[in-house]
Amino acid sequence: MTDWLADHPDVRSVTAAIADLNGQARGKRMPSGFADKILSGATRLPLSALNVDILGDDIEDSPLVFETGDQDGVLRPTDRGFVPMPWLASPAALIPVWMYTDSGTPFPGDPRHALSKVLGRFAAHGWNVTAATELEFYLVDDSGETLRAPMSPRSGKRRLGGEVYALRALDAFDAFFTELYDACTALRIPAEAATSESGLAQYEINLTHVDAMKAADDAWLFKLLVKGLARKHGMAATFMAKPYPEQPGNGMHVHFSVSDDTGANVFDDGSPLGTDTLRHAIGGCLSAMADQTLIFAPHGNSFERFAPGNHAPTGIGWGYENRTVAIRVPSGPPSARRIEHRVAGGDVNPYLLLAAILGAALHGMEARSQVAEPISGSAYTAKLDRIPSDWSDAITRFAKSDRNKDILGEDLVRNFTMTKRQEHRADAALDAQERIDLYLDTV
Numbered sequence: 001m002t003d004w005l006a007d008h009p010d011v012r013s014v015t016a017a018i019a020d021l022n023g024q025a026r027g028k029r030m031p032s033g034f035a036d037k038i039l040s041g042a043t044r045l046p047l048s049a050l051n052v053d054i055l056g057d058d059i060e061d062s063p064l065v066f067e068t069g070d071q072d073g074v075l076r077p078t079d080r081g082f083v084p085m086p087w088l089a090s091p092a093a094l095i096p097v098w099m100y101t102d103s104g105t106p107f108p109g110d111p112r113h114a115l116s117k118v119l120g121r122f123a124a125h126g127w128n129v130t131a132a133t134e135l136e137f138y139l140v141d142d143s144g145e146t147l148r149a150p151m152s153p154r155s156g157k158r159r160l161g162g163e164v165y166a167l168r169a170l171d172a173f174d175a176f177f178t179e180l181y182d183a184c185t186a187l188r189i190p191a192e193a194a195t196s197e198s199g200l201a202q203y204e205i206n207l208t209h210v211d212a213m214k215a216a217d218d219a220w221l222f223k224l225l226v227k228g229l230a231r232k233h234g235m236a237a238t239f240m241a242k243p244y245p246e247q248p249g250n251g252m253h254v255h256f257s258v259s260d261d262t263g264a265n266v267f268d269d270g271s272p273l274g275t276d277t278l279r280h281a282i283g284g285c286l287s288a289m290a291d292q293t294l295i296f297a298p299h300g301n302s303f304e305r306f307a308p309g310n311h312a313p314t315g316i317g318w319g320y321e322n323r324t325v326a327i328r329v330p331s332g333p334p335s336a337r338r339i340e341h342r343v344a345g346g347d348v349n350p351y352l353l354l355a356a357i358l359g360a361a362l363h364g365m366e367a368r369s370q371v372a373e374p375i376s377g378s379a380y381t382a383k384l385d386r387i388p389s390d391w392s393d394a395i396t397r398f399a400k401s402d403r404n405k406d407i408l409g410e411d412l413v414r415n416f417t418m419t420k421r422q423e424h425r426a427d428a429a430l431d432a433q434e435r436i437d438l439y440l441d442t443v
Helices: 002-007 032-039 111-124 167-171 174-186 212-232 276-296 300-305 350-367 391-400 402-408 410-427 432-442
Strands: 013-019 025-031 043-046 072-077 092-100 128-140 191-196 202-211 236-238 252-259 318-320 327-329 339-341
Touching: 002 032, 013 032, 013 072, 013 111, 025 032, 025 043, 032 072, 032 092, 092 111, 092 212, 111 128, 111 212, 111 350, 111 402, 128 212, 128 350, 167 174, 167 191, 174 191, 174 212, 202 212, 212 236, 212 350, 236 432, 252 350, 276 327, 276 339, 276 350, 276 391, 276 402, 300 391, 300 410, 300 432, 350 402, 391 410, 402 410
Parallel strands: 013 092, 318 327
Antiparallel strands: 013 025, 043 072, 072 092, 128 202, 128 236, 128 252, 191 202, 252 339, 327 339
């Protein structure tokens, strides 16, 4: 990491950044000459900083604040190392960190540690998880009283429709996407295909399959990068689940597979159907889905995306090569057999999302969970149990779930529940425009 700074003498500032429970980047910025303080683990931050609400306010009655004297934790660098921050005007570097206590133990309220714990449980079985994400976002002109598509730098016109898979919709913002791909290379984010989606100036970029922890790191950094570069190009980018009431929502699909200690895919039996272990993992994901909905839909706006027939799953079901279901098994070579979890919106915390999905899958694999027959045709008209359609209900179900406490830890479930209850109360006082103003840039 020291070598990276030596190779980039133009970098004038460094930022230690950590994800809070909402996936917001929090931390400290300092002149590059003080980088050794970060690298040595001498940088500190209150433990409560990871448990603030979407506005950045302390959680009322949180045991992390006054009850324990608002103690500090220690920030230690992850193995990512320094990455550039090309959205800033001056050369700067960001170093991802995670939180430890003074005794050297992982802070249980850190979402990255929650994912690490789940992956450790896979490792105890001799299993390794590979994951990839697909992230949807809108480019937005938010300079007026209402949101609208940004003006194309090429044509000087605004898009009036979604133009799904249209190349001209990508070409319209060539400078933005070119810089975005260059920046992904510099940040070591494996960005693959970009497509124009069905929403107004809506796009999707796929990140390739990597180790699951790196996949979460990549997704978190990618969201920071997209939002930062969009502002640099005179517009906004948002991963809000539903920025426009009449347009499709933003999703964040997760693909994952599991390999054994020989590198063999434990979901592959050489056929399109996959192994019993594949179906056990699906069973675990399905049985946990209702209780985990708050992870997949963490904000009030998140639930506006769950509209039947609008490419956001609402029923708890699965199928082969079926994009209307919550859990899809894509076609392709048997060696690449995998699960696609399609429920989450783009506004999620990637670390909590991966921890919840993989923890549920592991429960199913360990318990040999059974599943109903796969769904053929539209899941929107099938008789299925439904995920919670109300934010308050999702909070209650999340808080009461013993499985969530086992997967994520009791402390994190308590902290996240308190955060969401406080946000739910605050949300009631906001009008529609204030909600847009709050969530457009944050999530």
